[in-house]
Amino acid sequence: xxxxxxxxxxxxxxxxxxxxxxxxxxxxxxxxxxxxxxxxxxxxxxxxxxxxxxxxxxxxxxxxxxxxxxxxxxxxxxxxxxxxxxxxxxxxxxxxxxxxxxxxxxxxxxxxxxxxxxxxxxxxxxxxxxxxxxxxxxxxxxxxxxxxxxxxxxxxxxxxxxxxxxxxxxxxxxxxxxxxxxxxxxxxxxxxxxxxxxxxxxxxxxxxxxxxxxxxxxxxxxxxxxxxxxxxxxxxxxxxxxxxxxxxxxxxxxxxxxxxxxxxxxxxxxxxxxxxxxxxxxxxxxxxxxxxxxxxxxxxxxxxxxxxxxxxxxxxxxxxxxxxxxxxxxxxxxxxxxxxxxxxxxxxxxxxxxxxxxxxxxxxxxxxxxxxxxxxxxxxxxxxxxxxxxxxxxxxxxxxxxx
Amino acid sequence: xxxxxxxxxxxxxxxxxxxxxxxxxxxxxxxxxxxxxxxxxxxxxxxxxxxxxxxxxxxxxxxxxxxxxxxxxxxxxxxxxxxxxxxxxxxxxxxxxxxxxxxxxxxxxxxxxxxxxxxxxxxxxxxxxxxxxxxxxxxxxxxxxxxxxxxxxxxxxxxxxxxxxxxxxxxxxxxxxxxxxxxxxxxxxxxxxxxxxxxxxxxxxxxxxxxxxxxxxxxxxxxxxxxxxxxxxxxxxxxxxxxxxxxxxxxxxxxxxxxxxxxxxxxxxxxxxxxxxxxxxxxxxxxxxxxxxxxxxxxxxxxxxxxxxxxxxxxxxxxxxxxxxxxxxxxxxxxxxxxxxxxxxxxxxxxxxxxxxxxxxxxxxxxxxxxxxxxxxxxxxxxxxxxxxxxxxxxxxxxxxxx
Numbered sequence: 093x094x095x096x097x098x099x100x101x102x103x104x105x106x107x108x109x110x111x112x113x114x115x116x117x118x119x120x121x122x123x124x125x126x127x128x129x130x131x132x133x134x135x136x137x138x139x140x141x142x143x144x145x146x147x148x149x150x151x152x153x154x155x156x157x158x159x160x161x162x163x164x165x166x167x168x169x170x171x172x173x174x175x176x177x178x179x180x181x182x183x184x185x186x187x188x189x190x191x192x193x194x195x196x197x198x199x200x201x202x203x204x205x206x207x208x209x210x211x212x213x214x215x216x217x218x219x220x221x222x223x224x225x226x227x228x229x230x231x232x233x234x235x236x237x238x239x240x241x242x243x244x245x246x247x248x249x250x251x252x253x254x255x256x257x258x259x260x261x262x263x264x265x266x267x268x269x270x271x272x273x274x275x276x277x278x279x280x281x282x283x284x285x286x287x288x289x290x291x292x293x294x295x296x297x298x299x300x301x302x303x304x305x306x307x308x309x310x311x312x313x314x315x316x317x318x319x320x321x322x323x324x325x326x327x328x329x330x331x332x333x334x335x336x337x338x339x340x341x342x343x344x345x346x347x348x349x350x351x352x353x354x355x356x357x358x359x360x361x362x363x364x365x366x367x368x369x370x371x372x373x374x375x376x377x378x379x380x381x382x383x384x385x386x387x388x389x390x391x392x393x394x395x396x397x398x399x400x401x402x403x404x405x406x407x408x409x410x411x412x413x414x415x416x417x418x419x420x421x422x423x424x425x426x427x428x429x430x431x432x433x434x435x436x437x438x439x440x441x442x443x444x445x446x447x448x449x450x451x452x453x454x455x456x457x458x459x460x461x462x463x464x465x466x467x468x469x470x471x472x473x474x475x476x477x478x479x480x481x482x483x484x485x486x487x488x489x490x491x492x493x494x495x
Numbered sequence: 496x497x498x499x500x501x502x503x504x505x506x507x508x509x510x511x512x513x514x515x516x517x518x519x520x521x522x523x524x525x526x527x528x529x530x531x532x533x534x535x536x537x538x539x540x541x542x543x544x545x546x547x548x549x550x551x552x553x554x555x556x557x558x559x560x561x562x563x564x565x566x567x568x569x570x571x572x573x574x575x576x577x578x579x580x581x582x583x584x585x586x587x588x589x590x591x592x593x594x595x596x597x598x599x600x601x602x603x604x605x606x607x608x609x610x611x612x613x614x615x616x617x618x619x620x621x622x623x624x625x626x627x628x629x630x631x632x633x634x635x636x637x638x639x640x641x642x643x644x645x646x647x648x649x650x651x652x653x654x655x656x657x658x659x660x661x662x663x664x665x666x667x668x669x670x671x672x673x674x675x676x677x678x679x680x681x682x683x684x685x686x687x688x689x690x691x692x693x694x695x696x697x698x699x700x701x702x703x704x705x706x707x708x709x710x711x712x713x714x715x716x717x718x719x720x721x722x723x724x725x726x727x728x729x730x731x732x733x734x735x736x737x738x739x740x741x742x743x744x745x746x747x748x749x750x751x752x753x754x755x756x757x758x759x760x761x762x763x764x765x766x767x768x769x770x771x772x773x774x775x776x777x778x779x780x781x782x783x784x785x786x787x788x789x790x791x792x793x794x795x796x797x798x799x800x801x802x803x804x805x806x807x808x809x810x811x812x813x814x815x816x817x818x819x820x821x822x823x824x825x826x827x828x829x830x831x832x833x834x835x836x837x838x839x840x841x842x843x844x845x846x847x848x849x850x851x852x853x854x855x856x857x858x859x860x861x862x863x864x865x866x867x868x869x870x871x872x873x874x875x876x877x878x879x880x881x882x883x884x885x886x887x888x889x890x891x892x893x894x895x896x897x898x
Contacts, residue, residue, distance in 0.1 A: 103727055103754055104700075109613040114764035118571045125570065141567040151566075155558050163554075163743030164544045167528065168521045201768045210512040230765040297507075324506055340566030340771045351506055361517035362633040364767075365604045368743045371771070 107214070111233045115226045116452040120436065124446040135475040137463040138446040140275065140419060142337035144389055144466075147381035150336055154374030166369040168361035169353070170197025170345070174376040178345055181379060188319050193350040197367055198360050200305060200331035200344030205231045206359045207327055208267065210352070211299040212237055216266040221252055222454035223276055223422060225303065228269050229454070240265060243456050246424070249413035250277040257289045267299035273306040273315055276422040276453055276462040278397065278415020283316040294323035305331045305344075306418040308386040311394040315417065324349045332375050335386065341371045393419040396465040400476050407480045409487045419466035422450070423479070426459035428486035436461060438482070445478045510617070514636045518629045519855040523839065527849040538878040540866040541849040543678065543822060545740035547792055547869075550784035553739055557777030569772040571764035572756070573600025573748070577779040581748055584782060591722050596753040600770055601763050603708060603734035603747030608634045609762045610730055611670065613755070614702045615640055619669040624655055626679055626825060626856035626863070628706065631672050643668060646859050649827070652816035653680040660692045670702035676709035676718055679825040679856055679865040681800065681818020686719040693721045693729045700728060708734045708747075709821040711789040714797040718820065727752045735778050738789065744774045796822040799868040803879050810883045812890045822869035825853070826882070829862035831889035839864060841885070848881045 120138040128134050157163075169175070175195040182188055198206065204227050212218060214236035220228050221242050232239050240263040244250040252272065260268050270289060272281035286302075293300040302318035307330065319328045327348040333339035346356060360366065378385070397415050404410045404423055411424040425435055432449035439445050439461075450460030463479065465472050523541040531537050560566075572578070578598040585591055601609065607630050615621060617639035623631050624645050635642050643666040647653040655675065663671050673692060675684035689705075696703040705721035710733065722731050730751040736742035749759055763769065781788070800818050807813045807826055814827040828838055835852035842848050853863030866882065868875050 103752070105613055105758060106616045106619075108616075109758055112613075112758055112761035112765060114571065114761035115768065118568075118764045118768065121568065122570055122572070125575075139568050143567075145564070146566075151561050151564075155561055158554050158558055158561075161548070161554075163549075163741045164546075165521070165524065165542050165742050167525050168517065169525070172528075199767050202766055205766045210508055210515075213509045213511075216509075227765065227768075234762075234765050338566045339568050340773065342767065342769075342771055349506070355508060355512055355515055358515035358517035359637075361521045362515060362630065362637050363605055363608045364602050364745065365518065365521065365630075366745075368745055368774070370743065 107236055108234055111236055113230050113233050115230055117226065117448040120440065120446050120448060123440060127440070127444070132444055134440070135445045135471050135478065136467060137465075137472065137475045138448045140334065140464045140466055141339055142334065142389070142419070142466040143468055144337040144392070146336045146338050147378040147385040149377035149380060150338060150374045153377035154370050157370035157373050162369050162373070164369065166366045166372065168366045169357045170195070170367065171369060171372045171376070174372045177376045177379040178347075181382065182319060182347065186317060186319055190319070190347060194347050194353060196346050196353050196356050196360070197372060198344060198346060198356065199342045199367075200329050200333065201227050202364070203329045203344060203346050203356070204228060204301065204303070205234070206356055207301050207329075208232065208235055208237065210355050210359065212266050217263060219260040219263060219265045219268040220454070221256060221260070221270060223250065223450070223457050223460070224269065224454055225271060225275055226452040229452070241454055241456070243454070244277075244279075246413065250274065250279045250422075252279070252281040252285050254285055254288060257285060257292070261292060261296065261298070265298060267301065268293065269301045269303065271303040271305075273310055273417030275306060275418055276420045277413060278418050278420060278422070279413070280310055280315045280416045286316045286318060290318045290323070290326050294325050297325060300326045302326060302328045304328055305334050308335060309390050309393055309419070310417040311390060311398075312416065319347050324351070327352055335382070336375060336378050337389065341375065343367060343371050343375055393466060396469050396472055397421060400463065400465045400472060403476050404480065407483070409483045410480060419464060421463050421465060422453070423461050423463060424459060425461055425483060428483045430486055431458050432461055439479065443478045443482050445475045447479065510639055511637050514639055516633050516636050518633055520629065520851040523843065523849050523851060526843060530843070530847070535847055537843070538848045538874050538881065539870060540868075540875065540878045541851045543737065543867045543869055544742055545737065545792070545822070545869040546871055547740040547795070549739045549741050550781040550788040552780035552783060553741060553777045556780035557773050560773035560776050565772050565776070567772065569769045569775065571769045572760045573598070573770065574772060574775045574779070577775045580779045580782040581750075584785065585722055585750070589720060589722055593722070593750060597750050597756060599749050599756050599759050599763070600775060601747060601749060601759065602745045602770075603732050603736065604630050605767070606732045606747060606749050606759070607631060607704070607706070608637070609759055610704050610732075611635065611638055611640065613758050613762065615669050620666060622663040622666060622668045622671040623857070624659060624663070624673060626653065626853070626860050627672065628674060628678055629855040632855070632857070644857055644859070646857070647680075647682075649816065653677065653682045653825075655682070655684040655688050657688055657691055660688060660695070664695060664699065664701070668701060670704065671696060672704045672706065674706040674708075676713055676820030678709060678821055679823045680816060681821050681823060681825070682816070683713055683718045683819045689719045689721060697728050703729045705729060705731045707731055708737050711738060712793050712796055712822070713820040714793060714801075715819065722750055727754070730755060738785070739778060739781050740792065741778075744778065746770060746774050746778055796869060799872050799875055800824060803866065803868045803875060806879050807883065810886070812886045813883060822867060824866050824868060825856070826864050826866060827862060828864055828886060831886045833889055834861050835864055842882065846881045846885050848878045850882065
C-alpha cells in the first residue's frame with residue numbers, strides 16, 4: 093500500500109473501460125465552468141443547449157406532478173400516456189400506423205448506446221456518414237466496433253448521395269447510423285436517398301438507426317422521417333431535448349418493431365430501471381402545443397443560424413455550408429493554420445468562448461469547429477464575432493468582422 | 496417482405512442483446528398496472544418504492560429550479576454543489592478524508608452496470624453473495640460474466656462470514672459485489688468481515704463494489720461503510736432513491752479513487768451525457784435535513800418491517816429471518832409447494848397483491864418471494880394478510896392470519 097492507503101497495483105480496466113472517450117463538448121463545458129468559477133464570463137457555443145421556453149404545459153405539469161408526490165418508479169418502457177401521445181402524433185402527421193408496442197421512452201443519447209449494444213458485437217462493422225455526432229464515435233469506441241467512416245463531401249454541403257449509401261452497403265456492415273436533419277452540418281438528406289437506404293437495409297437485413305432528433309427543426313418545411321418506412325431493421329429515435337427545449341429532462345423515444353422495443357425495454361430495466369414519471373408527464377402535456385411550437389422555434393433557429401453562417405462566410409477567413417436545419421454551424425478553420433483542439437482551447441482561455449472541436453465528429457475534421465446557435469441571440473452574435481476576431485489574429489490578414 | 500411491411504429475416508441480436516433479462520419486479524409492476532387499468536385495486540409490495548415525504552427542501556428546490564428554467568445540460572460528473580455536499584457529510588460523519596475528485600453523480604442502478612463494464616470483460620468471473628439484488632444478475636447476464644454464486648446461510652439470517660469471503664477469494668474473481676445493509680434479507684454484515692473483505696480486495700487487486708444503498712437505514716444504529724477503507728479497488732455506491740425517498744429522481748452517487756471516477760464520468764458522458772440539474776440541486780437541498788430524516792425513516796421502516804416479519808413468522812406457514820435494516824422481507828414459501836413464479840402470478844391475479852419472485856435474487860431462491868414494506872402501512876398489513884391467506888389455501892392447513 094502507498095502512503096495514502098491506495099494500492100500500489102496499476103489499476104487495470106476492461107476493454108470497454110479502456111475504450112472510453114466520452115463526449116468532447118462535455119469536457120469543454122467543464123473547462124468553461126472552471127473559468128466561470130474564477131469569475132470569468134464565458135459565451136457558451138459548445139452544446140446544443142436551447143435557451144427557449146418549452147411549450148406551455150411542460151414545466152407546469154412537471155411541477156404539478158412533483159408537488160403531488162409523483163416520484164416513484166415507473167414502467168421501464170415509459171409511461172403509457174407519453175407513448176400514446178407520440179403514437180397519436182406520428183399517425184396523425186405521417187399516417188404511419190404505429191401503436192404503443194412500437195414505442196419506448198429512454199434518453200436519446202442512451203438509445204444510441206442501447207441500439208449499438210443490442211445489434212452489434214465487439215469487432216462488428218458499423219457505418220457512420222461523417223461528420224457524425226460524437227456519441228456515435230464514443231459508443232463505438234466503448235463497445236469496440238469497427239467504424240466504416242464514409243466522409244460526405246463539404247463541396248456539396250455534406251449532402252448524402254445514393255453513391256454514399258452504396259459505399260455503405262459495399263462495406264458489408266452490421267449496422268448503419270444516419271442523422272437527417274444533420275448535426276453538425278445542418279444538411280437535410282433527400283426523401284429518395286433515405287427511402288433507398290431504409291428499404292435496402294430492410295431487404296438486406298442490415299440494422300439502420302435513424303437519428304431524427306432535428307427532423308422537425310427544418311427551415312423549408314418538414315423533412316423525411318424513416319418512420320414512414322419502419323421495417324424490422326429500421327429503428328428511429330428522437331429527443332425532447334430539442335423538440336421541447338428541455339435537454340435537462342434527459343428524455344427521448346424510440347420507434348421500432350415490437351421485438352426490438354421489447355429488447356430495448358429489457359436494456360432500460362437492466363441498466364437504469366426506468367425514467368422519472370414527472371418529466372414524462374411534463375413531456376406528454378407539451379403535445380397539445382407541439383405543432384405550433386416546432387414551427388416557431390424552427391423560424392427562430394433559422395434566423396440565428398443563417399445569420400451566423402452569413403457572418404462567417406463573409407469573414408473572408410472562416411467558411412461553412414449554409415444549414416437547412418437545426419442550430420449548428422460546422423465551421424472550416426483551415427485558413428487559421430491551427431488545429432481544432434488548440435483553436436478551441438485558445439478561444440476559450442483567451443477569448444472566453446466555448447466551441448466544440450471538429451475531431452469530435454470524425455478524425456477527418458481537425459480543421460473544423462462546431463458552434464451552437466440556439467442560445468441567446470446576442471450571445472451567439474458576440475461569440476461569432478470573437479470566433480472570427482480570433483481567426484483573424486491567427487491568419488494575420490484583412491478580414492471583415494461583424495459588429 | 497411480409498404483408499405488414501416487415502422483413503422476413505429472423506432478427507438477430509448481439510450477444511449482449513441475447514443476454515438481456517431485465518429486472519423481474521418491473522415486469523410485475525407492468526402486469527399490476529395492466530390489472531389496474533381494468534379497474535382492479537392492486538397492493539404493491541413488489542418494488543422498494545417509499546411513499547414517504549422527502550426531506551424538507553428537496554421537492555421545493557427541484558420545483559424552484561424548474562420554474563427558473565434550469566433545464567440545460569450539466570457536467571457529466573454531476574453538479575459540484577451536490578458532490579461537495581456528499582463529501583462534506585461523509586467527512587463529517589466518517590472522517591474519511593474524501594474530496595470531490597472521489598465523487599460522481601449517476602443513477603445507482605446504472606452505476607452497477609457501469610462498474611461491471613469498467614472492470615470486467617465478457618467471461619470474467621464475479622462473486623455475488625446471494626440472495627443478491629436483481630440488477631447484479633441482469634448486468635452480469637447482459638455483459639456475459641461468469642457468476643460465482645456464494646449462497647449465504649438462511650439458518651444464520653443470511654449473514655456474511657469470513658468463511659464466505661474466503662470462498663469468494665478462492666474462486667479468483669475479477670470483482671466482488673457486496674451489499675450491506677442487504678436487500679432483500681435485511682442482514683447487516685459485521686465491521687470485521689467487511690474490513691477483511693475490503694482490505695484483502697485492495698491487497699490482492701480484486702475490484703469490490705460495495706452497494707450501500709441501505710447503509711443508513713439500520714435499526715440498531717449505523718452500520719459499517721466501506722468508505723472507511725476506500726482504496727484503489729473499493730468502489731462505494733449509494734442512492735437518493737432510498738436516502739430521500741425519491742426513486743423517481745433516478746439519482747445516486749459513487750465514491751472511489753479519482754482514476755476510477757474519471758472512467759465512470761467518461762462512461763456517463765458516452766452513454767447518458769449527464770443528469771438533470773434540477774433534481775441534483777433538489778437532492779443537494781435535502782442535505783440540511785438529512786441526519787434527522789434518516790433516523791426518522793429508519794424508525795418507521797423498522798416498525799413496518801419488524802411487524803411484517805413477526806406476522807409472517809407467526810403464520811405457521813411462511814417464514815423469514817428478522818431484518819435488521821431496510822424495508823424488505825425475504826419470505827420462505829416452501830411449505831406452499833408452489834414455485835415463486837407461479838406463486839407471484841396467482842397472488843397478483845387472484846389476490847391482487849404484487850410481490851417479487853425469489854429467483855430474481857439468485858437461482859437458489861425458487862421457494863422465496865420478496866415483499867417491500869415501505870409503502871402505506873395499512874397497505875403493507877393488508878398485503879401481508881393476503882400473502883398468508885393465499886399461502887394457507889395452498890398449504891391447506893390451519894394457520895393464524897393476522898387481522
